[in-house]
Structures are given as structure tokens and as C-alpha cells.
Amino acid sequence: xxxxxxxxxxxxxxxxxxxxxxxxxxxxxxxxxxxxxxxxxxxxxxxxxxxxxxxxxxxxxxxxxxxxxxxxxxxxxxxxxxxxxxxxxxxxxxxxxxxxxxxxxxxxxxxxxxxxxxxxxxxxxxxxxxxxxxxxxxxxxxxxxxxxxxxxxxxxxxxxxxxxxxxxxxxxxxxxxxxxxxxxxxxxxxxxxxxxxxxxxxxxxxxxxxxxxxxxxxxxxxxxxxxxxxxxxxxxxxxxxxxxxxxxxxxxxxxxxxxxxxxxxxxxxxxxxxxxxxxxxxxxxxxxxxxxxxxxxxxxxxxxxxxxxxxxxxxxxxxxxxxxxxxxxxxxxxxxxxxxxxxxxxxxxxxxxxxxxxxxxxxxxxxxxxxxxxxxxxxxxxxxxxxxxxxxxxxxxxxxxxxxxxxxxxxxxxxxxxxxxxxxxxxxxxxxxxxxxxxxxxxxxxxxxxxxxxxxxxxxxxxxxxxxxxxxxxxxxxxxxxxxxxxxxxxxxxxxxxxxxxxxxxxxxxxxxxxxxxxxxxxxxxxxxxxxxxxxxxxxxxxxxxxxxxxxxxxxxxxxxxxxxxxxxxxxxxxxxxxxxxxxxxxxxxxxxxxxxxxxxxxxxxxxxxxxxxxxxxxxxxxxxxxxxxxxxxxxxxxxxxxxxxxxxxxxxxxxxxxxxxxxxxxxxxxxxxxxxxxxxxxxxxxxxxxxxxxxxxxxxxxxxxxxxxxxxxxxxxxxxxxxxxxxxxxxxxxxxxxxxxxxxxxxxxxxxxxxxxxxxxxxxxxxxxxxxxxxxxxxxxxxx
Numbered sequence: 001x002x003x004x005x006x007x008x009x010x011x012x013x014x015x016x017x018x019x020x021x022x023x024x025x026x027x028x029x030x031x032x033x034x035x036x037x038x039x040x041x042x043x044x045x046x047x048x049x050x051x052x053x054x055x056x057x058x059x060x061x062x063x064x065x066x067x068x069x070x071x072x073x074x075x076x077x078x079x080x081x082x083x084x085x086x087x088x089x090x091x092x093x094x095x096x097x098x099x100x101x102x103x104x105x106x107x108x109x110x111x112x113x114x115x116x117x118x119x120x121x122x123x124x125x126x127x128x129x130x131x132x133x134x135x136x137x138x139x140x141x142x143x144x145x146x147x148x149x150x151x152x153x154x155x156x157x158x159x160x161x162x163x164x165x166x167x168x169x170x171x172x173x174x175x176x177x178x179x180x181x182x183x184x185x186x187x188x189x190x191x192x193x194x195x196x197x198x199x200x201x202x203x204x205x206x207x208x209x210x211x212x213x214x215x216x217x218x219x220x221x222x223x224x225x226x227x228x229x230x231x232x233x234x235x236x237x238x239x240x241x242x243x244x245x246x247x248x249x250x251x252x253x254x255x256x257x258x259x260x261x262x263x264x265x266x267x268x269x270x271x272x273x274x275x276x277x278x279x280x281x282x283x284x285x286x287x288x289x290x291x292x293x294x295x296x297x298x299x300x301x302x303x304x305x306x307x308x309x310x311x312x313x314x315x316x317x318x319x320x321x322x323x324x325x326x327x328x329x330x331x332x333x334x335x336x337x338x339x340x341x342x343x344x345x346x347x348x349x350x351x352x353x354x355x356x357x358x359x360x361x362x363x364x365x366x367x368x369x370x371x372x373x374x375x376x377x378x379x380x381x382x383x384x385x386x387x388x389x390x391x392x393x394x395x396x397x398x399x400x401x402x403x404x405x406x407x408x409x410x411x412x413x414x415x416x417x418x419x420x421x422x423x424x425x426x427x428x429x430x431x432x433x434x435x436x437x438x439x440x441x442x443x444x445x446x447x448x449x450x451x452x453x454x455x456x457x458x459x460x461x462x463x464x465x466x467x468x469x470x471x472x473x474x475x476x477x478x479x480x481x482x483x484x485x486x487x488x489x490x491x492x493x494x495x496x497x498x499x500x501x502x503x504x505x506x507x508x509x510x511x512x513x514x515x516x517x518x519x520x521x522x523x524x525x526x527x528x529x530x531x532x533x534x535x536x537x538x539x540x541x542x543x544x545x546x547x548x549x550x551x552x553x554x555x556x557x558x559x560x561x562x563x564x565x566x567x568x569x570x571x572x573x574x575x576x577x578x579x580x581x582x583x584x585x586x587x588x589x590x591x592x593x594x595x596x597x598x599x600x601x602x603x604x605x606x607x608x609x610x611x612x613x614x615x616x617x618x619x620x621x622x623x624x625x626x627x628x629x630x631x632x633x634x635x636x637x638x639x640x641x642x643x644x645x646x647x648x649x650x651x652x653x654x655x656x657x658x659x660x661x662x663x664x665x666x667x668x669x670x671x672x673x674x675x676x677x678x679x680x681x682x683x684x685x686x687x688x689x690x691x692x693x694x695x696x697x698x699x700x701x702x703x704x705x706x707x708x709x710x711x712x713x714x715x716x717x718x719x720x721x722x723x724x725x726x727x728x729x730x731x732x733x734x735x736x737x738x739x740x741x742x743x744x745x746x747x748x749x750x751x752x753x754x755x756x757x758x759x760x761x762x763x764x765x766x767x768x769x770x771x772x773x774x775x776x777x778x779x780x781x782x783x784x785x
Contacts, residue, residue, distance in 0.1 A: 002060060006036045007069040023062040030056040033068045042071035131634045131669045131689060157196055157487065163572070165467075166199025168493040169520075169584075170512035170568030172677070173208075173648035174198055175488045176470065177572075182243035183453060185274055185416040190476045195239045198468030198491045199570065201229010202526070206470065209489040211480065213647070221475035228468060231528050235463040236471035241270070242458040250433070250451040252297065254441060258432040262304065263456045266428040270457030272420045273299050273312060273431060275405075276450045280412040284444040293445050294408035296437040299419060304428045310336065311403045312419040321396040325387045328395045331370070331377040336421055342376060342397040346389045352380060374423060404436070412446065422457070466528075490648075491570075496520035497527060497538065498553075499545035506538055514567040514588025514675070515556035515601065518581055522592070522599050523548055549600040556590045559605040563684075565589065567675040568644075587675040589688065593713055602714035611711045611772050612718040612759040613704065614729030616743070622703035623721055633693045634669040635660050637686045644677040653679060655686030657694065710772040718757060718774065732758070754779040 006017040021032060029045055029052055037043050045055045046067045052058045060066065157175040166174065176196040184191045198206070206226045209216045216222055227233045250259045252275075263271070275297070283291040299312035313336075320328055328344065340358035344365060347353055352365040354373065365371040367380050367389070376397065382389055407417055431454055438447040468491060474480055495508040496516050506525065509516040524542030529535070560566075567584045581592050590603035635657040643651040660666065671689070676682045700719060711717050720729035734741040740756065748754055758775045 001063065002032055003065045004032060004036065005065070005067045006033075007067065023060075027060060028056055029058045029060050029066060032060060032066055037068060037070075044069050044071060131637070131671070131693060158572075164574040166197075166570050166572035167521075168199055168203055168468075168491055168511075168570050169496075169517045169675075170494075170566065170677075171490055171492040171644070172568050172570045172642070173488050173490050174570050174572070175486070176468075179464070179469075180239055180242060181484075182238070182245055182455065183274075184238075184272075185418040188415040190416055192472075192474045192476065192485075193238045193243075194470075194472045194474075194487065195236060196470040196472070196487065197464070198229075198470065198489070199572065201227075201231075201466050201468050203228050203468055203491050203493040204495075205490075205492045206468070207490045207492070209470070209487070210647075211474075211485050211487055213486070213488075219474070219477075219479050221477060222480075223473040225471040226469065227464075229466055231465035232531050233463055233465060233469075235461055236469055238473055239471055240461045242460050242462065243272075244456040244458070246454045246456070248451050248453060252433055252435045252449050252451055254435050254438045254447075256434055256436050258434045259451060260430055260432040261451075261454055262430045263428055263454070265456060265458075267426045267458055268429050268456045269424050269426050269459050270420065270422045271301055271312075271424070271429060271431060272418055272453075272455035272457065273433065273451065274453035274455070275407075275417045275419075275433075276414065276452040277407075277409075277416075277446075277448070278414045278450060279446045279448055280414065281407065281409040281449075282412050282446050283410070283440060284446075290410040290412060292408050292410045292439075293447050294406065294437075294439040295435060295447055295449055297405040297407070297433060297435050297449070298403060299405060299431065299433045301421060301424075301429050301431045303425070304430055309432075310421075311401065312405065312421055313401045313403065317400045317402065319398045319400075321398075323389075323393050323395050325389050325393055326367075326380060326382040328397070329379045329381065330397070331372070331379065333377075333399055333401075334375050334423070336423065337375040337399055337401060339400055342399065344380070344395040344397070346391060346393040348391060352395075407449075408439075416452075426458075497523075497525040499523070499525070499548070499550065501545075501550035509557065512566045512568055513557050513560050514565055514584035515553050515560055515590065515603075517567050517569075517584045518556075518588070518590075518592055518601065519548060519553045521577065521580060521584075543599060547598045549595060549598050552595075552600040552602070555605065556588065556601050556603040559590070559603045560588050562605075563589070564681070566677075566681065568677045569675040583674050587673060587685070591714075595712075607714075607716045609718045609774055610715045611709075612720070612757055612774055613702065614720045614731075615722055616729060616731040617704050618721065619703045619705070622701075623723055624701040625698060625724055626701070627698045628696065630697065632667060634667045635663055635690070635693075636666055636668040637689060638668060638670045639676075639682045639686045640670065640672040641674075641676040641682045643679065645679070648677065651679075653682055653686075655683055655690060657690045720757075748779065748782045750782050752782070754782065 002021045002023050004019045004021060006019070008016065017036070019036065029047060033045060033055070045052045045058075047058065047060060047064050158177040163177055166177070168174075176198045178194065179197050180193075180195040182193040184193060206228065209224060211219060211222070216224060223237075225236045227236065244264055246261065246264060248261060250261075252259060281293050281295065283293045285291045300309040301312065302309045318330060318333055320330060322328060338358045340356050342354065342356045345353045345355075347364075350367040352367070354362045354365050354371070356362065356375070359375060362373040362375075365378075365380060367382055369379075371378055371380070376399065378397075380395070405417075405419060409415070433451050435449065439445065441447060470487070470489060472487065474485070493511050496511045496519070497506050498509045498516060498519055499505075500507045506527075509519075511517060511520070522543050523540065523545060525538055525540045525545075527536050528539050530537050565588050567587050569583055571580060571583075578592075585591050588603065590601055592599060592601045594600070636654055638652050638654050640650055640652050642648045654668070671686075673682055673685055676685060702719075702721075720727040722729070728744070728746045730743045732740060733743050740758075756777050756779060758777070760773050760775060762773060
């Protein structure tokens, strides 16, 4: 009997027809399939899983299974034919009969032979690049990795809200998160003020600050302040207040009409208005030189909902009527001070009563002390001798604010002017600006002026305790101007706090050790200063130390130290704990596991066998051996990592398997090793994975009673079984000091060495590992009978 499978659609292996035909000796494959391929110009035929090149001459044997599939299109191109061949590998179900019959598999495996035959047929369509791993998941290829700090473009700081607070292990370059930015002006100079956050403190150092990939020392007029993230740190200059900049583009024409803008928030306590002269301010003289030109503007502010507009002022004027017995030295007048007359009258004991005609009575002033009531500031001195102050002596101060903003210059380059008002009641404000006069508007005058920015100021004095901070004030120069510069730096955290269960106290361990980094991610202990008592206290934000198996992590850490496995990384994206743990696990060749309700870990350190499994304790018919395919495994790995020797830029190196030169088809796969920062470690990790690919070739599954299992995850065990003939095994019937009686007959041949391995149970053991012990004894004196 011949079975014919016709696959009508190579893209859908379920769309097939199965036909049976009587076997006729001498009949070719084409004669069998010809009735089912009517209308097909190109097709592929296989017999028993083997593609037939000349179907019209190929003879067929009894019990053969024929599969036929059309070639897509009429071009006959190789890749279309490949699709048909892949489809055939799904269709050749009948190959199981011939395969099982030829190799006698039915007698060996029984009903399972058909399954393995189908698997053999399906192996036709495997795709290369498989990377076998131990217990941790495969590292993701770089093209799937999206990380704001580690990508192929220049690292850019995060600017949006809701990002995770970064956590640092070891040393890594970062661009941080923008907390605040503000453009300020000082006469003709314009400054960019940036406040960046490097994540959670406390860290050990901030170093190698770079702007646009150059050291910050290469630039002039750059001020940098840093904070390492202690909880009693001081605020950074220029950011003790919060600025909210509103970018504007209003041209202020000479039409005496108000242009109005409202603040964003309703807690504004100060305002800044920035005016720009993008083409300069000048008059072109007949001689070709530049003469002065001027612009007169007016700016006012008002609390939303009120109708009490007040002026931004460009300075104050005042007149002081001096007392004959002393003199008053004016220091300053606040820009919000109204027009009024202040009276300063001597009372007694060196005190002066201060009263404004508009502002009312203010706190007393004292002789020889600087005085400032928020509106006026001055010092009072006394003449010595007979003319000393007496009761009723009076000074008067006449304050006259200038309501106009008068700007004059003779320059043809861009410049700015900024006007500010402070100490406002917290509210939402509206600001308006108009131009009342220009010295000229024809082509010889450059008097165009724009309102380009309004800044809302909130007095908060934020020190941001516990945050790593970088504050930068940069002058706009021919070196640095335009858009946002790219700022990066190295930040280092050398130690983590670990609870030593043996000593009963916290100890500092290396943050670059993958095991201790994983422990810190679980426990999250920080030593923080209590600002009320001044004492350092331990604060735990994660799992209690009692739920972490310290000895497990200590063993893993020792293994990492012995293999020089280090972990340098900054976590700056929000994810779950188990996903985050894959970073140090992959670099440290280990795995965090749950031991009941406690966190433990295992690693790829060598160990001694802890248990012996034989036919004596394996359940009957519960043994299964599985071979992992070798043909399509990767034999080369492209590793992507952040190279510290190249400013932590991404780099790719390739490691090759030992037999790579002997292979005809290279299978290359790609992985990203986050936390690796050196070429040496990246290469060693790639070779380690290639060795896994080389030596992990099969797995064994078996079942045993619960009282026969004394091993745990990652333990080394010995295994003997009759099916693969791994030794002879069973149980002991009796034993003495010099003899063993086995439960089965075994054959020992002269000239060969034999060893007996015994598993001994210890009923008084307190742990599963102590409950079983293995004793190995060599067999002596095997002689010919």
C-alpha cells in the first residue's frame, strides 16, 4: 500500500489531502502522484522524507509514503522551492512507518516510535542560531534592548515625568534625569541652568563630567556643583528656587498696545520677563559707525481676578533729607516699592521708628545696624561729640519708582534684558508688556524687540535629600550655545549593606559583585542619618534580612570573586524584581531562587555529588533521556556591551567556538551583556556560553518517592540506569565490613577496574543534604573463573 499526502498550500500545513493506492511493482513516483497534480506547473515530491530530484524515473517501494507540494509562483527561484521543501517536512508523516521498520524502532520503543519518526522528519526545516543556556534566560539581542542610558546613539537625559529613580551598582556612565532647567540673563550674557538627577544616593563619587563628549574643563565659564545623595545635603545654587520657563515669541511693536501672558501655575511668588534684541539696538551713522538707539517699554503684572496692575521697574530714585546729628546711607530699594515718603524718627536706646506714607509702620531700625524691611534698606550712622541723637530726630526718604523700562545701546549683536519682581503672594498672575516709544523705525535704526521668555518663580529651597544631583550653569559662548547640550558623567557606588547572619550585624560588601548586587536588590538596606538625632540608622525598604539565605549569597559571591565576575550597571527603568535580577544573574552565572518563603541562590560553581539515583530508587518506567539537537546550535556569538575603555560606548566583539574553523555553515547569534564593561569579561562570558552549547547535549527525567529525594536545585547527583546502561544499579540485600550482597547478578571481567558507589542514609540528619552520603569503594581482585 502506498500513501500519498498532497499539500495544497505550503503556507498552511493543515490544508492537505491523504490518499491510499495499491502498490504496483515498477511504477514510478510520477505515475502515483500524476492524478493529484493536475494544473500544477512546478511541484516538489518526497519519498520517505527525501526530496526526489527526477520524479519521473524514481521507483517506489511497497509501504512508501509520498508527499507532494506545489512551488509558489512560476519563477522556480530557490527560495520558493525552499518553502515547498519546508512544507514537505511537515507533510511526510508516513516516513514514520519506513523509519521504524528500517531501524527496528517499534520493537525498542513500541508506540513511541511514530512520534520520534515524525520528529526526525521535521528536522529538515531547522533554522540555525540556537544558544543553549544553563538556568538563566538567554540575554536579549541588542536590537530588542531599549534603554535610555545605554543605546547606540549618544546618551540623552530623561526629560519626561514619572521615570524610575535610578539605582547604581559599581561604576557606569549616565546622563541622568532633568529635574529643572532655566535660562537666565545677566546683561549681555545668557546662561543655561540645568539640574540633573543621577538617581538614588548615597553614592561614592561623581567624576569625568563631559559635555558633548568632551571633558567639562575644556569649556570656559561653566560652573558645576554635585551632591552625592545624603539626606542632609544642601541645595544647589541657582536651584534653591524653582523656575518654570515659558518660551514666548511676541514682537513688541511701537503701537502702545499691551501684549498679555498668563502664568502656568497658581503658586507663583516671583516673576521674570526676558526681552531680546536679536539684531542689536543701534543707529547707523553717516560715517558708517554705530550710534545710540533707544526703546521705551512698560511691563506690568496683576493677580488673576484683580484689577491692580503694578509695574516692573528699571531702578528706583530716592532723595534723603539728612539729620544734622547723623547721616543715613541708602543701600537699595526693592523694585516693588511704591512711590512714597519714609519717615525715620529717633525714639530712645538707639531705636528708630520706621514708617512709610503708603506702606505704614515697619519694624524699628537700630543705629549702626543694617536695616531691610523688604522695601528699603539702609544704614544709620551717628556723629560723635556734642551732636548726638536726641528724641525726635528725623530722617526722610522720598522714593520714586521709574515705571518705564528705558533701554539704550549702540551694538549690532543680539542681547537680552531681564526684569524681575519678587516677594509676591502665591497666586496665578498675568503679565503684560507694551512699547511706548522707539528712537527711530526707518532702515537706519535697528530697534526690533521681542518678548521671548517669562519665568515663574517658586521659593522652595529644595535640597532633594537622598538624590544624586548635578547642577550646571553654562554661559552661552561660541563654544557652547544653541540647543540642549549632551551631558554625561561617571557615578560610582562601591558598597552595599548586607546582614551577616553569622556575625549578627550589617557589613559592607562590594556593589560590583553580582551576588551582593542581587542581595541588595532584594533587601535594599540603606544607612541614613537621622536629622533629628544626628545618628546613622539602617532603613530597610525591601525584604527583611531574615528571609534571605545569607550562606547562599556568600557562596555565590565567593564564586564570582574566584572567576573575576563583576557587575557595573545603573537600573533606570521600572520593572519587576525577577526581571531586574536577570541582569546580575546573567553576568554572575547564578540564579536567585525561592527556598520556601526565603530568597536563596545557586551558581555554576563546581560541587561534589550529594545523592545517587539508581533503579533501586527510581520509579519503574519513569526514566526518560532526551537528546538536544547539535546541528543548529550557534558556533559564534556577537556580544554587545558597554566598554569602559571607550567612554562606556556600546561595542560588539565576536567569540568563536573551538570547532568553528571545521564547520561549513557558521551559526552566529547575538547577546547583550548588561553589567559587563571590559573586553576581557565579555569574551570570557561568550566562551562560557559556547561551552554550554558544546557540552549540554542531553537531559534526563525520572521520578522517585519523596523520601528518596535529598537533593536540591543545582546539586550534583550521580545517576545509574539500565536503559542507557550507565553501570549496574539496585539495592543492597546485606553488608558486612568486607562484603556486599547485591539484589542482582553482575558480571565483572578480569583486567578491568570496577567501583561500587553506596548511598548511606543518616536518620539523625537535620538537613536534606546531611541525610544522604555517598561512599565510593574500589573492587579488588577480579579473577577469571
